[in-house]
Amino acid sequence: MTQETTMWAWQVERLGEPRDVMTLREVPVPEPGPGQLLVRVRSTPANFPDALMCRGTYQVRPDLPFTPGVELCGDVVAVGPERGEGATGVPAFAPGDRVLGMAVLPHGGFAEHAVLDAAATHRAPDALDDAAAGALMIGYQTAWFALHRRARLQPGETLLVHAAAGGVGSAAVQLGRAAGARVVAVVGGAAKADVARTLGADVVVDRTEEDFVEVVKRETGGRGADVVFDPVGGPTYARSTKCVAFEGRIVVVGFAGGEIQQAGLNHALVKNYSILGLHWGLYQQVDPAAVRECHAELTRLAEAGAVRPLVSEQVPSADVADAVQRLADGLTVGRVALVAGGTDD
Template sequence: MQAWQVHENGEPSEVMRLGETERPVPGEGQVLLRVRAANVNFPDALLCRGHYQVRPPLPFTPGVEVCAETEDGRRVIATPALPHGGFAEYTVADAATVLPAPDALDDAEAAALHIGYQTGWFGLHRRARLEAGETLLVHAAAGGVGSAAVQLGKAAGATVIGVVGGPEKADVARKLGCDVVIDRRGEDVIAAVKEATGGRGADVVYDPVGGEAYAQSAKAVAFEGRIVVVGFASGSIPSPALNHALVKNYSILGLHWGLYTTKNPELVRHCHEQLTELAARGAIRPLVSERVPLADAAQAVQRVADGVTTGRIAVVLHKGAAA
């Protein structure tokens, strides 16, 4: 079968190589999956660079999120078991983590539903306890992780403020449903949030960026607000001033979604049921900005690593992907 493999760590476009490999053999408790579409995630770039919290042995195939078909013909979504990632014709996954693909979404959309939307749902509902009528601030609102949080925030009845970088991404954020869009390249984010909220600030901040975005979050969060730390796409991990959290009375909430797959897998399935229902009634729909063939996977991962994409890029292996 054809598969992309990483033989040494570095930039995705330099270290990912497409070639013929043996079809993976499922281990105990695993299933073989024929990949229909694989979503490109920022962790794929981190895996290539050797900077992710999980470091599979070399060589490995990246691709942490797929829509696939089981040997008995079921259409599913899954997180592949590394080192056999999803940028290949076949992958393997732990059977207990495989979920039915929503009928309302095509293969590319279904592949993009899992990690980003699960992370958003857990971050907003489980950790931050977002309520209807509250204000949600989303950094990188036009990106893959941010766009999911925007849609989930709107579905929950929140007023959503999206922070983006550049006019193209601002247009995407508006189309996603943001009530207010702030272009950080030309606007003062903190002042704009205060203006949009009558000086109060945001009740919940969803931050997959870190660095300067987190510093802005701390200044723009409301009294008794909640900052959800999701990731550090900026490459800079901030050091929160806990005295500031104390005197301003806000919460800093960490979110590592992957832990729920082992600590509380039933909650992951409950979340998937909620997401499937939201997709069925059109309240959420993954923004797949591009669909590329397997041969273009390395360049797609590099573009996500460089932060120049909007929504999600899906690597589509089989035509006729519409559900």
Template sequence: MPKDVVPTPCVEARMLAWRVHRNGEPAEVMRLEEVEPPVPGAGQVRLRVRAANINFPDALLCRGQYQVRPPLPFTPGVEICGETEDGRRVIATPELPNGGLAQYVVADEAALLPAPDTLDDAEAAALHIGYQTGWFALHRRAAIRPGETLLVHAAAGGVGSAAVQLGKAAGATVIGVAGGRNKTAVAREMGCDVVIDRRTDDIVAAVKEATGGRGADVVYDPVGGDAYTASARSVAFEGRIVVVGFASGTIPSPALNHALVKNYSIMGLHWGLYHSKDPSAVTRCHQELTALAARGAIRPLISERVTMKDGADAVQRVADGTTTGRIVVLPEEQH
């Protein structure tokens, strides 16, 4: 080969990917297929997927209920740990419609983040969206302070467990809400100072008891519905409720007169906007998260590591709300 010719890195002619051809429940509409690997566009790179984290938005994508609606057919998977062609481990958000539940993806090169050395592939894949959301909610939006009380709904889930760890790292007393014996046990293991079982306990009364009647200074709510109603009733004077999602499927309609009478703030967080409005803030947050991981203050809770063939089942279980922590798909060996 002439010296001035650079060999092209070997990329499989075909790859495995989960594809959605019609909207519906993940287990019904996701198909594992052999397809052509995606081709990078300008400013993009191709990555070999080392681990793909399952997020609730993946289920919403399948149902056609997410704020982004990629053209059919598409591959779900919004968060991965991947490997560049020169061997770097990175965290990335794949470019839809070619999501992360595949053996290869493409992503914007400028948005790649280094995977922390202290985390394995599955943990690194679960560090990005949930922890960035938690960090921006608690620090950028709510300006949480050491000694304050943080109430976290769905504290045993992927998003909630990240907020629990970040709240403890910020010096807060954390009250976690979860449903059932298994999930309350997980919430306790994640570091919650007080755990409330939403199935058997009165959330408002339990928060008031734990805070001497004051209420929670900061509320982290990825659930909506009845959880938000309980939040408004148990928030402290000059407290802050941060709304980050509606996993319950019900979008509440806040009573603004109630916020006025009790002097509390209702804040929204759409973390994805920071990519376009303030991308440097995302990078700074990742540096902070990497430092927290290095000293052991945070570590993603990976409840299961499954192979590619179990991808649709994993997305369905996340959609059904039966999981704790994160399920991560580890693609099978390249063929």
């Protein structure tokens, strides 16, 4: 166990906008429970669920106060007692191991130390630095399961990715390219269009200047996109149904646009396309072996240079609340991450 008894942590003590409700506090260092790991945080990327939990609008609602930061990269400091039955196949970790995983709330990653569930923890790829490794879990696992397990993306197919300069969208662009698909990336603004090009998108659509429906039809000779990756929802989903191909697949990943759309099943029927839901967290509950296999594949792709999380900003501890707020307001590109060792850490 670490000899330190207290640590700094960003605490949410009431619900509201992240910048208003996240406060830097000195709190006790948590102790790992059965089957858990205590880690010293190396990096924690801001995720949209962090902002939603601050607002109290996420499906997971931890008791107040809590520390957000749902995924992280860190060094194992202490290993909790064995959980007992059901731990078969769980990797063994020891102090000093560099790992990544999802935090066990209320002890999230925007702190000096956090708690991970050993069964859902993975070794961090040597090919990635701390900031990139910390962002390999949620976004890339979500995109991989959406494209490969749900949509069964095939080489040569056309993949339409919305919010392509964001955390999960940028992962989908890279994984689509790695799978041999032709990627059409939709972004909002010239700066984000430049980012999508650097990610390797074959066609980039600035939705503030062009109609992505018309671009997709033009680029596919009227056929449409075989797979649509949609983390936005609302009108974006509705417009996507206008350019999905015969026997195409629309994967509903989230509703970052703030509106949960109503699917017109009559339209899906007459156009012969599928509407697929993707809740990545269920795989950890129902098929954890598949999650470990996915991490092994992501590690292989990272070592081959085919994927690398886009970390646009590395911020010190003092700037975390502002970073989460900018993410919530749609003002960030790729991932913004807390990285230990900043000037005020």
